[in-house]
Amino acid sequence: MRCFMKTLLLILIFTLCSSLAANTPAWKKEKWDKGRQLVWAKPGKSGKFNDAKSWLEKGKPAKKGPDRNTDVLLPKAAKEYNVRGSRSNQVRHVVIEENAELMGGHRNELEVWGNVDVKAGGWIHFISIRGDKDTYFNIEESKFPGNGLVYRHCSKKLPKSKCCNSQISHKFQICKIGTKSVEFLSNVGVSDEVMLQHGKCIISGDFRFSGATNKGAFEVYDGGILEIQSGGRIGSLCSTNAKKVYNINVYRNGVIQAGSPDRPLTSDAYLALGYANNKQPGVSGLYMALGSFMRVYSSNPKSARLVVTSTSSVKGFTDGQGRNMYKASQKAKGTNGIALQLAGDVQLDGVMFDYVMAGGIALHDPRMAKTWKNVTFGKNNAGSKAKLFGKMKANPNSYYHGRGDQVSEYGLTEKALASMMKHLDKYDPFQLKLSPENVDIKSVGKGKNEIKTPVALVFTKPIDVKVKCKVPGAIIKYTVDGTEPTAKSPSFKGAIKLSKTTKLTIKAYKAGVGYSPSVTTSYVFK
Numbered sequence: 001m002r003c004f005m006k007t008l009l010l011i012l013i014f015t016l017c018s019s020l021a022a023n024t025p026a027w028k029k030e031k032w033d034k035g036r037q038l039v040w041a042k043p044g045k046s047g048k049f050n051d052a053k054s055w056l057e058k059g060k061p062a063k064k065g066p067d068r069n070t071d072v073l074l075p076k077a078a079k080e081y082n083v084r085g086s087r088s089n090q091v092r093h094v095v096i097e098e099n100a101e102l103m104g105g106h107r108n109e110l111e112v113w114g115n116v117d118v119k120a121g122g123w124i125h126f127i128s129i130r131g132d133k134d135t136y137f138n139i140e141e142s143k144f145p146g147n148g149l150v151y152r153h154c155s156k157k158l159p160k161s162k163c164c165n166s167q168i169s170h171k172f173q174i175c176k177i178g179t180k181s182v183e184f185l186s187n188v189g190v191s192d193e194v195m196l197q198h199g200k201c202i203i204s205g206d207f208r209f210s211g212a213t214n215k216g217a218f219e220v221y222d223g224g225i226l227e228i229q230s231g232g233r234i235g236s237l238c239s240t241n242a243k244k245v246y247n248i249n250v251y252r253n254g255v256i257q258a259g260s261p262d263r264p265l266t267s268d269a270y271l272a273l274g275y276a277n278n279k280q281p282g283v284s285g286l287y288m289a290l291g292s293f294m295r296v297y298s299s300n301p302k303s304a305r306l307v308v309t310s311t312s313s314v315k316g317f318t319d320g321q322g323r324n325m326y327k328a329s330q331k332a333k334g335t336n337g338i339a340l341q342l343a344g345d346v347q348l349d350g351v352m353f354d355y356v357m358a359g360g361i362a363l364h365d366p367r368m369a370k371t372w373k374n375v376t377f378g379k380n381n382a383g384s385k386a387k388l389f390g391k392m393k394a395n396p397n398s399y400y401h402g403r404g405d406q407v408s409e410y411g412l413t414e415k416a417l418a419s420m421m422k423h424l425d426k427y428d429p430f431q432l433k434l435s436p437e438n439v440d441i442k443s444v445g446k447g448k449n450e451i452k453t454p455v456a457l458v459f460t461k462p463i464d465v466k467v468k469c470k471v472p473g474a475i476i477k478y479t480v481d482g483t484e485p486t487a488k489s490p491s492f493k494g495a496i497k498l499s500k501t502t503k504l505t506i507k508a509y510k511a512g513v514g515y516s517p518s519v520t521t522s523y524v525f526k
Helices: 002-016 366-371 405-427
Strands: 034-041 056-057 072-075 079-082 094-096 100-103 110-112 116-118 124-127 125-133 135-139 165-168 172-176 181-184 188-192 194-204 207-208 218-220 224-228 233-236 248-250 255-258 269-273 285-289 293-296 306-310 336-342 345-347 350-351 357-363 374-375 433-435 463-468 475-479 497-500 501-508 519-525
Touching: 072 100, 094 100, 094 124, 116 124, 124 165, 125 135, 172 181, 194 233, 194 269, 218 224, 224 233, 224 269, 255 269, 269 336, 293 350, 306 336, 345 366, 357 366
Parallel strands: 034 072, 072 094, 079 100, 094 116, 100 124, 110 125, 116 135, 125 172, 135 181, 165 188, 172 194, 181 194, 188 207, 194 218, 194 224, 207 233, 218 248, 224 255, 233 269, 248 285, 255 293, 269 306, 285 336, 293 345, 306 350, 336 357, 350 374
Antiparallel strands: 034 056, 433 463, 463 497, 475 501, 501 519
């Protein structure tokens, strides 16, 4: 209980600080209303998350179970115990102590809307991230596979003594409202795919995925922002993907960035991709569709860079079963190495590429590379700089995540997207909409087993962009540089004219209603 109150006190202290530096993490500046506080009544004894009788509120039996405005503590116990929830369950701040585990169900994840603190010896599993606040996620003393420890598949009931406490889910979903964020501060792993459906995912620790099934990927959907911060690293636990998709896929209106405008890099950030033989597209690497964006925000682009490399270059890197992936003498050669299919708007200032295969950097518009600044190439690439650039192998305007004949998985992805839209609509009264449409409706879901998700409409002439809002009289601000709109940002007055590929960020306000979530939308020009 003391640990729980200490954590909540830290949260309150952060919200009271009004003079925080510009590069302070967003979760430290977040403001929280006072919520209910529940403590598991019988540490050491398992039970159901939504059973009110199993919780104490102010020292007395609770009258109702947790909801998204409730903070919970699973106290330290002498023996292991499990508190099990489901998708219908929601919770705000979570503190989990030694021998306690908070757990949802496979493909039925418990929703976490606040901060997560897992203390040494604690566990959290089968959860998803939701909410309209900036939050953090931290697991103390978290361990990756190796030294006898593995990631458990949901069908295998392995004892915890053989499993890694860094594994937080099998399929992991993040859906924040607007551009609100979750920042991962420690070692975190997912044994299958990660779906960044909306909002910002910030990697400040070591985040790994595809740990058990050899078919997962990290997918950044419409309105998703994957941000790698100073010292952070994201990488796939398996080099290749059995479903023939890239390790990381950034779709129309998705963003991958190192640092941010308000929190630029102060040291290197790492994007570790699978090393494989890429004779065909989609075996490993990074794929970015038309309408996606890639940026580097650095305080010093020559020393604080995005390092794009291979997982096999990381000492101690293992797959989900604890097998060593590190190869000290390995270098890219021919079609062996990492591959990057970059159809999006890629503007780089401070990047180092290493372990790239021959022709491995493919740009939809090769002229874009001429605008890059402070870009260097490591000693483990498959030849000179000129040999590393090649042609796009895939349709640059498609969603590159076909599922083979796995119809069940195809349906699961569509259901997840439908759930995302329902979630966003429920908690956003403004419902900002831009016109003209920036989606090519005719091309949606036309490929073999292709998920019915939007692809970018390519404009050939200048357009006038207008905005609609369901709150009459709201003031609407916008930016085009990746920053969040403020009171000083320009206002929408009728329309704005666009003639080049642009990422718009808009935000609305009205007295008595408050602020809307920030909405990002991309317009692609030929």
